[in-house]
Amino acid sequence: QKEVEQNSGPLSVPEGAIASLNCTYSDRVSQSFFWYRQYSGKSPELIMSIYSNGDKEDGRFTAQLNKASQYVSLLIRDSQPSDSATYLCAVNRGGRTGSARQLTFGSGTQLTVLP
Amino acid sequence: DTAVSQTPKYLVTQMGNDKSIKCEQNLGHDTMYWYKQDSKKFLKIMFSYNNKELIINETVPNRFSPKSPDKAHLNLHINSLELGDSAVYFCASSGLAGGLDTQYFGPGTRLTVL
Numbered sequence: 138q139k140e141v142e143q144n145s146g147p148l149s150v151p152e153g154a155i156a157s158l159n160c161t162y163s164d165r166v167s168q169s170f171f172w173y174r175q176y177s178g179k180s181p182e183l184i185m186s187i188y189s190n191g192d193k194e195d196g197r198f199t200a201q202l203n204k205a206s207q208y209v210s211l212l213i214r215d216s217q218p219s220d221s222a223t224y225l226c227a228v229n230r231g232g233r234t235g236s237a238r239q240l241t242f243g244s245g246t247q248l249t250v251l252p
Numbered sequence: 253d254t255a256v257s258q259t260p261k262y263l264v265t266q267m268g269n270d271k272s273i274k275c276e277q278n279l280g281h282d283t284m285y286w287y288k289q290d291s292k293k294f295l296k297i298m299f300s301y302n303n304k305e306l307i308i309n310e311t312v313p314n315r316f317s318p319k320s321p322d323k324a325h326l327n328l329h330i331n332s333l334e335l336g337d338s339a340v341y342f343c344a345s346s347g348l349a350g351g352l353d354t355q356y357f358g359p360g361t362r363l364t365v366l
Contacts, residue, residue, distance in 0.1 A: 171355075179359070180358060180359050180360050181295065181342070182357070183355065183356075186354070223293055225293075239300065239308055240297065241297075242294070242296070244292060244293060244294045245293045245294075245295075
């Protein structure tokens with residue numbers, strides 16, 4: 138079993154729709170969770186981090202965490218063509234500080250938003 | 253101002269050669285990393301240094317040798333390059349941003365071994 142699993146996609150949604158990206162992790166002691174966006178040929182860029190169960194909203198992005206189910210998701214509302222990218226889920230055992238020290242990444246989900 | 257920079261951006265070389273990739277960060281972070289991203293986009297940590305000290309050394313062939321001359325620089329030297337080393341190598345650094353430990357990536361070095 139992979140440590141961090143994501144639907145590989147590709148996922149296509151029409152412009153204006155909600156894109157839902159899912160991630161499961163195997164290590165129950167994981168404490169901090171991150172979503173990175175990576176455009177083709179570019180480096181990963183952090184878009185969301187979440188540490189507590191529940192939802193965390195930032196603009197059009199909402200991260201959802203359920204530690205009991207070992208599940209983290211990212212919702213993108215009002216999807217735009219500029220959101221087309223690969224989204225990487227990353228998991229770490231650490232807490233809020235010192236938490237980025239060792240990230241385990243999923244293989245990413247490729248999202249295409251169709252105009 | 254570039255936060256995390258890497259050189260070169262592209263590197264094409266023959267099997268058996270030795271090459272180096274350089275990384276510098278101007279964010280004042282204590283921790284730096286090297287990641288390898290393969291053709292399937294899987295991003296895997298290779299090494300991590302904290303204040304010039306090696307703290308993470310994943311299962312990586314000993315042909316790969318990191319070196320941190322100071323906490324703002326982390327270089328990667330690769331001996332006897334093999335076809336399977338072809339990948340994009342990302343340098344990253346991390347530090348507290350608004351109370352949260354956040355990792356920032358460099359632009360990547362695309363290595364092609366022929």
